[in-house]
Amino acid sequence: MAPGFLALGLTHQPTDLAVHMLPSLLAHDIQAALKQFLVSAFEPADAFNHGLMSRFVDDEAAWLKGPYVQVGLPFVAGKSGKTFFDTFETAHPGFSHQEHAWERLASHRQGLSTLVATGTGSGKTECFLYPVLDHCARARAAGESGVKALVIYPMNALATDQARRIAELVASTAAFAGLRVGLYVGGNAGAPGEGMVMTQGAVITDRDTLRKHPPDILLTNYKMLDYLMLRPKDRQLWAANVPTTLRYVVVDELHTFDGAQGTDLALLLRRLRARLKTPTGHLICAGTSATLGNAADTSPLREYARQIFGVPFGEEAVVTESRQSVGRFLEDATVDYMFLFRAEQAPLLEPSQYPTPQTAVQAWFSLFFPDEPAPEDVNAPAWRRGLGQLLKRHQLFVNLLKLAKGGVVSYPELTEAFARNMPAAGPERRSLKCWMPFWCWWPGRCAMARSPWSPCGYSSGCASCAGWWASSA
Secondary structure, three states: OOOOHHHOOOOOOOHHHHHHHHHHHHHHHHHHHHHHHHHHOOOOOOOOOOOOHHHHHHHHOOEEEOOOEEEEOEEEEEOOOOOOOOOOOOOOOOOOHHHHHHHHHOOOOOOOOOEEEOOOOOOHHHHHHHHHHHHHHHHHHHHOOOEEEEEEEEOOOHHHHHHHHHHHHHHHHHHOOOOOOOEOOOOOOOOOOOOOOOOOHHHOOOHHHHOOOOOOOEEEHHHHHHHHHHHHHHHHOOOOOOOOOOOEEOOOOHHHOHHHHHHHHHHHHHHHHHHOOOOOOEEEEEEOOOOOOOOOOOOHHHHHHHHHHHOOOHHEEEEOOOOHHHHHHOOOOOOOEEEOOEEEEEEOOOOOOOOOOOHEEEEEHHHHHHHHHHHHHOOOOOHHHHHHHHHOHHHHHHHHHHHHOOOOOEHHHHHHHHHHHHHOOHHHHHHHHHHHHHHHOOOHHOHHOOOOOOOOOOOOOOOOOEEEEOOOO
């Protein structure tokens, strides 16, 4: 294992960092681990210079950055609710960036190639999946056979997880009845007789079945796609395709295909079009990434996508997220809750005494909302949704939002701002650490939280909602 990983040992070791780690403790542990690594790896051994690195790391301001706090407000809601598509309702009302992507990608609307560059938890998968399923259902109803959509994933694990989620969506939507989705990745093909039909939680994985009866949507990776166009036994998979059958090519996590891998994918997609004799301009190409978005100048991203897909991407092709402003989020909410620090509360505000965010939220809720009944179960979805409305009415949380201004701010800057605005600044600075778990505990701030595809129904570690980082200069 690399020394960097060995050095970042955490003093608090819960079973699941995304769910059980308090942000302030995680940031502190990362900083302490960085110090320990620098001293153990680079401390001079000779008597004259010994202690040099120890003195260097003690001056944190000279080399240590962060932690940084980012408070991601909810996404702007769309205008069509669940009824954007004519033949079915979406599982949840769409966000504005999702509706923008649907308008561009839907084959019976604009039908334009699109890059979805929105953050983690923003519902990127739904941005391309609903138009793809809608088109395939229409084409199947019109009697078309063959592979109509190709979705390429960088990892088998991601493809397998997405396959399960797609199978659940197909099974739960009447308009998609009869659609066949196939997963063709490396590894074991499965026992004989398994994966031959669609189920409520699984797609078709039997390779002989996929060859004899090609699916409407094929999920794969670029290496397996290469084999599917080379091996004689896989020719059947494409036998039902005419030049206009394949309509969609989607590359998930587009940013992972760089360098030689990106070149391989670009050549592979050009071979695919040549093999199927796809007409110029017929394919609707889509790429998703949580890493490549929000730049003022999208021309490098669009050029990168053009090289990968071999199709042009106009200035309007990049879909980015749109979040509510602080003013719109708070709207007419009144400040009904205050926090007046008392010395006897100091031990309760110390995060290190709580093993999990659940116990911390349980204890802190009574401090910040003394007039509200204590929660019976802080994991209950209904209580967590109600927590968001209470947060909007608390003075400390309103101040936190206004100080962060929807962007990224360093934790020291926030504590200084709290000190200027509060009379008992020193002790009350601890309260800032308590608001990060509260914000993460509210499930209404991201798409993953409300998606039935999220394994636990929410994402308390969503990077687009509250992020803490510490890095060396």
